Amino acid sequence: xxxxxxxxxxxxxxxxxxxxxxxxxxxxxxxxxxxxxxxxxxxxxxxxxxxxxxxxxxxxxxxxxxxxxxxxxxxxxxxxxxxxxxxxxxxxxxxxxxxxxxxxxxxxxxxxxxxxxxxxxxxxxxxxxxxxxxxxxxxxxxxxxxxxxxxxxxxxxxxxxxxxxxxxxxxxxxxxxxxxxxxxxxxxxxxxxxxxxxxxxxxxxxxxxxxxxxxxxxxxxxxxxxxxxxxxxxxxxxxxxxxxxxxxxxxxxxxxxxxxxxxxxxxxxxxxxxxxxxxxxxxxxxxxxxxxxxxxxxxxxxxxxxxxxxxxxxxxxxxxxxxxxxxxxxxxxxxxxxxxxxxxxxxxxxxxxxxxxx
Numbered sequence: 001x002x003x004x005x006x007x008x009x010x011x012x013x014x015x016x017x018x019x020x021x022x023x024x025x026x027x028x029x030x031x032x033x034x035x036x037x038x039x040x041x042x043x044x045x046x047x048x049x050x051x052x053x054x055x056x057x058x059x060x061x062x063x064x065x066x067x068x069x070x071x072x073x074x075x076x077x078x079x080x081x082x083x084x085x086x087x088x089x090x091x092x093x094x095x096x097x098x099x100x101x102x103x104x105x106x107x108x109x110x111x112x113x114x115x116x117x118x119x120x121x122x123x124x125x126x127x128x129x130x131x132x133x134x135x136x137x138x139x140x141x142x143x144x145x146x147x148x149x150x151x152x153x154x155x156x157x158x159x160x161x162x163x164x165x166x167x168x169x170x171x172x173x174x175x176x177x178x179x180x181x182x183x184x185x186x187x188x189x190x191x192x193x194x195x196x197x198x199x200x201x202x203x204x205x206x207x208x209x210x211x212x213x214x215x216x217x218x219x220x221x222x223x224x225x226x227x228x229x230x231x232x233x234x235x236x237x238x239x240x241x242x243x244x245x246x247x248x249x250x251x252x253x254x255x256x257x258x259x260x261x262x263x264x265x266x267x268x269x270x271x272x273x274x275x276x277x278x279x280x281x282x283x284x285x286x287x288x289x290x291x292x293x294x295x296x297x298x299x300x301x302x303x304x305x306x307x308x309x310x311x312x313x314x315x316x317x318x319x320x321x322x323x324x325x326x327x328x329x330x331x332x333x334x335x336x337x338x339x340x341x342x343x344x345x346x347x348x349x350x351x352x353x354x355x356x357x358x
Contacts, residue, residue, distance in 0.1 A: 043163050048254070053256075091329075103294075106290055307326060
């Protein structure tokens with residue numbers, strides 16, 4: 001069905017039952033995902049459903065994602081992030097720890113300064129600005145932001161704007177040094193080894209339930225993530241996350257975020273867009289300067305240095321790095337260490353700056 005006809009039917013659905021609106025939401029999500037895939041936009045499995053949900057929300061439909069589904073999806077994302085932590089991370093960090101420390105600390109300091117400026121100029125609320133510019137995994141930062149009192153909707157807007165900008169610039173840089181970036185085709189329904197798949201589901205579901213029971217801030221994401229890192233690094237568990245499961249999880253998270261948007265929030269995001277975009281580009285440029293220093297003084301090849309210091313997202317950078325002639329363990333170790341440090345420091349930095357800008 002052409003998108004124009006689908007939108008026309010959607011405009012006539014104002015008085016329909018929730019089941020009809022859910023059906024329209026699902027179809028719209030699939031259409032948006034397909035459109036984003038055609039232009040090779042990263043995080044399309046989350047951005048497509050989120051865009052569809054925003055459209056539904058601003059039309060006045062009051063749909064909500066069941067909390068249990070939202071928490072379970074967070075647990076799956078936590079396992080996904082844990083599965084991308086390279087086994088060689090400790091070896092890589094021990095070998096070049098000064099570079100890792102300086103690179104990670106610089107990125108966090110620059111992002112925090114830019115967030116402070118956005119809050120100081122009253123473009124965005126203090127903690128929202130900090131979470132929105134945190135150079136970590138976008139999905140994790142968005143989900144954690146809500147648990148610590150920030151506006152999840154504006155954080156999602158900032159985080160995924162950064163992901164798109166970083167992926168676009170990184171793809172261009174990779175194309176300059178290589179013949180281009182080749183994204184491997186997705187096998188949506190691969191054969192599933194049922195024992196590790198069941199273990200993965202149990203970790204995600206039980207971890208999210210326990211986290212909610214003990215009211216751990218951002219626990220449905222963080223508890224499976226932390227336990228998953230420990231279990232995978234010690235060889236106790238092997239994650240099995242088929243693409244269809246990740247797509248469902250991203251859809252629930254995207255819907256949960258998008259359905260909370262209002263016309264007022266969208267208006268605020270549009271007004272803030274130019275300065276948020278400028279701050280994102282400054283962050284990318286500053287990280288690029290550190291990449292130049294790695295090339296100049298540490299003898300690292302330019303593409304490896306740029307991808308290692310590029311401010312997220314980890315999954316997009318991993319795809320680009322895997323398709324180019326770079327030092328992949330170094331790139332993934334730098335990205336992972338920064339993500340873990342952002343994970344540990346963002347709550348304290350957000351509280352510290354928010355108090356000082358009121």
